[in-house]
Amino acid sequence: MTPADDEPVGRDARRRRTEEAILAAAREQFAGSGYADVTIRSVAAAAGVDPALVMQYYGSKERLFGAAAHWPEEADSALSADRAGLPAAVLDDIFERFEGQGQDREAVVALMRNCLTHPEAGRIVRDEVICERQAHAASVIGGPDAELRAALVGAVLMGVAMSRHLLEVPAVVEAQQDDLRRVLEPVLRQLVEGGG
Amino acid sequence: MTPADDEPVGRDARRRRTEEAILAAAREQFAGSGYADVTIRSVAAAAGVDPALVMQYYGSKERLFGAAAHWPEEADSALSADRAGLPAAVLDDIFERFEGQGQDREAVVALMRNCLTHPEAGRIVRDEVICERQAHAASVIGGPDAELRAALVGAVLMGVAMSRHLLEVPAVVEAQQDDLRRVLEPVLRQLVEGGG
DNA sequence: AGCAAACCTCAACACCCGTAGAGTGAAATC
């Protein structure tokens, strides 16, 4: 880390800064490549730091990944929506998570990128993201297929997010947020409200 | 390879059989784990063969992956459907590909499993699977959002397939094919037919 | 039987990885 001029000095501040530099590099690399292709050495190099320091701060590659890739649990408007408001609410939520520009976006992309190949990432997405929201969605959906419909809401959102941010399917990447909202909202409504 | 008793003998047949044993082991492992976690050695061990033989037959790990993970181009009923028949047709197609029990199913799962972390697998899914079918779907959908809607059909199917066969979200795994068809068909219809 | 070819294995190389422990130099404390 080359320290900037106007930043706070002192041992603690300096440490916190390099710690964050390592984490930022890790987030970026895990968001862009698979777990195995990211090496402690490559993260250290991007952070301008010795590989051993990464170990010293984060213990292991696994723990570094855990710190870099996660699903931020901010206020989720979809958890307090009724049936009519659910489609718009889940769209709001997913856009907020994936289309921001901060570290949270990269943490989410890193989690999603690895959820099919990294067991722990897969477990988090399945159990702590999809299933958790599924439980609430099912309760407002009701009916015999409530659980399935709720799970499929998650599946649809996952598919769209992956197409747009991970696989980068051109037509989905180039679409404006409003277009996606306009097209997807009725689709999700059909999913949560069934025939009626 | 331990040869079975009732199988054809001869040099060629034997070779073809071990070649297929290697490929079968590779398909299974690439379908179940990420590219990096599958090793030439583990594939060779599962096939009961020396690692060097895998190299001799397939040239490199990359080529072995290419042979094991692909999207079989069989007759695709979705390519000859009109707008009204598209939802049912794409569902038929995806069920046929993912719910069979042969080598094709594993080849497809292997491709999907790695499409977020393996660049070539990602390219195939994006360009040769999604975009190709998107082109046809868009032509039968029509309207200003045709391309986007067509791409989103692919996104929805991908999300469902991943939930069911890769991430294994319980509610989606346990659902019967008929349930999925019944719930998803109107959803896809809403997507391809828009407001009308 | 004897020879050639092909299937297959052995052993090894060169590389890169995650990780560990000792060491260094600067900042904080007295």
Place this chain on the structure above:
DNA sequence: GATTTCACTCTACGGGTGTTGAGGTTTGCT
């Protein structure tokens, strides 16, 4: 200013990887 503390680096180890070339052993042909 001396000493301690802590951020940080150097060096290295052990292991696993893809890959290779030479050797062995079975098969098929004459």
